[in-house]
Amino acid sequence: MDMQTWYLIVPLAPLFGAIIAGLFGKFIGRTMAHVVTIAGVALAFVAAVVVFQDVHAGHTFNGSVYTWMTSGDVRFEVGFLIDPLTTMMLLVVTFVSLMVHIYTIGYMHDDPGYQRFFSYISLFTFSMLMLVMSNNFLQLFFGWEAVGLVSYLLIGFWYTRDTAIYANLKAFLVNRVGDFGFILGIGLVLAHFGTLDYATVFARAPELASGHISLLPGHEWSLMTVICILLFIGAMGKSAQFPLHVWLPDSMEGPTPISALIHAATMVTAGIFMVTRMSPLFELSDTALSFVMVIGAITALFMGFLGVIQNDIKRVVAYSTLSQLGYMTVALGASAYSVAVFHLMTHAFFKALLFLAAGSVIMGVHHNQDIRYMGGLRKYMPITWITSLIGSLALIGTPFLSGFYSKDSIIEAVEFSHLAGSGFAYIAVVAGVFITAFYSFRMYFLVFHGKERFHNAHHQHHEVQEHADDHHDNTPHESPWVVTIPLLALAVPSLVIGYMTIGPMLFGEYFGNAIYVADHHPSMHELEHHFHGAAAMALHAVTTLPFWLAASGVGTAWFFYLKRQDIPAMLQQKFSFIYAILERKYGFDEFNDWFFAGGARKIGGGLWRRGDQTVIDGWLVNGTARLMGHVSRLIRHVQSGYIYHYAFAMIIGVFVLVTWFVRATA
Secondary structure, eight states: OOHHHHHHHHHHHHHHHHHHHHHSHHHHHHHHHHHHHHHHHHHHHHHHHHHHHHHHTTOOEEEEEEEEEEETTEEEEEEEEESHHHHHHHHHHHHHHHHHHHHHHHHTTTOTTHHHHHHHHHHHHHHHHHHHHBSBHHHHHHHHHHHHHHHHHHHTSSTTOHHHHHHHHHHHHHHHHHHHHHHHHHHHHHHHHSOOBHHHHHHHHHHHTTOEEEEETTEEEEHHHHHHHHHHHHHHHHTTOTTTTTHHHHGGGSOHHHHHIIIIISGGGHHHHHHHHTHHHHTTOHHHHHHHHHHHHHHHHHHHHHHHTOOBHHHHHHHHHHHHHHHHHHHHHTTOHHHHHHHHHHHHHHHHHHHHHHHHHHHHTTSOOBGGGOOOGGGTOHHHHHHHHHHHHHHHTOTTSHHHHHHHHHHHHHHHOOSTTHHHHHHHHHHHHHHHHHHHHHHHHHHHSSSOOGGGGGGOTTOOOOSOOOOOOOOOOOOOHHHHHHHHHHHHHHHHHHHHHHIIIIISSSSGGGSOOOTTOOHHHHHHHHOOOHHHHHHHGGGSHHHHHHHHHHHHHHIIIIIOTHHHHHHHHHTHHHHHHHHTGGGHHHHIIIIIIHHHHHHHHHIIIIIIIIIIIIIIIHHHHHHHHHHHHHHHHHOOOOHHHHHHHHHHHHHHHHHHHHHHHO
């Protein structure tokens, strides 16, 4: 087969599986539904490996597959750009998706919507692959919107629950806010460059670097800055950056496999991927880079604080995802695009592992999600325990594990950056190390160590019943093999992928021309200067601040939650004001409900009263009827019934017409 066929197999195999399971799910039954979708994603993974090897041998591809529309000189095409950045994303997306598909057989075993679920996750995989393979803004936008749509369907999968419906609407609306900025950015690109093709836009970008745009009369802005910030607003929606982060924690209402797929490896990293792909544009605007860095720093630090007080096992992991996305965004702002994508990759493995392990715990304790009612699960669920420990250690940046290499590289890259806001960003990412370690191990100790508290679980009313449970016995149990195999398969890259790939990805020629960094942004040169191999980096870490902050975070969590459980309760009372702020998530939800939802209702009510009732009904509809009544009452007097009145009117009429005609011809 030629390579172009392999390129087509990558997105089309999951699409085929999604169509079969979605449209013919009732006919083919449950087993065939998972067989056909898993086969599709497995084939996509194999194709991704073939494409990766081909690109590694030096063959890249950038071309159109199908012309959708031609308008004047602008062609709207479906096309593929296959380069090292694309292939890395393809491998991550297809591998994590394959693991999630296999895991779903066990997790959704008793769910009546089994076939529908498999159809959705395959469709999601297709959408994400179209997004990362695109070679033009039109197809990027198609993939961008498609992942948004499918995530809406998945978050609200259990559509009988009010909370799920609220969460998927929230995710959809917040993403539309970001996408509005994104499409404005794409519109500006089309208006000023006359094309939507990446290669042409990037080639012409330096010419327009000094261009200005006047959005308000008398105020001129740099064209590149406006385009980059608008594109980044799209990334803020997808990658859940402050203040468009509010949808991600609520999206935990969807089934756990979704959390792993959407919120670990694919959809939320789309924004990070997009900014990396746009590096030739972002490098031309320091203002945009500073904006990116500061937004990322706020997200990394303040979302970590919220992770500390969560009691729902999935929400802890969700806030940790927000915080890690903040780290990636900070790296983008420091012009360390390859480091951001490197963290994207390592994070995809260990965060998918943590989400799937959380799902395994939820299954083991019969669908209770509150970590206060767990404890001592280590001896009941050994595989889930060891994989969770590996995932948590990778997340906090333990030397030699995957998360360490990417996280420490981000912290160093920010330290070497000279842009405005880099000082604040450095403080945020360093402080974030302690907080991450603290909340990760708070969860780990509460779930797997200490005394067993799950026998109290049936006393609490807030138990989450995701499926009908047949178990009357309350003893936890290890999950079936379809759940534990994906956990073990994800634990391996969480251990070794950072060590194996840091050299070629950050300092080798791996990305080649896929990422562009301007000479006056020194972070990557400085990083390379200080890098002496993966092993040396891990050994040196023992002397660095992040390592000791992470260690003290773990130690503090151990002391608070295993030794002196009275301390957290005492601190909660002492700092009740701060706790209340965190409990309300800084008040973003209340503000959005009051300002945007309440404002929309007020505007709607005002328009209905003044517009509908007063103008349309009062003036236009009823007003015209009243006017007709007045006119007819006046005309009624003219209709007297006497012939000489009418004859007189006709004579006057003829006289007027003749006079007007004579005047006109003269």
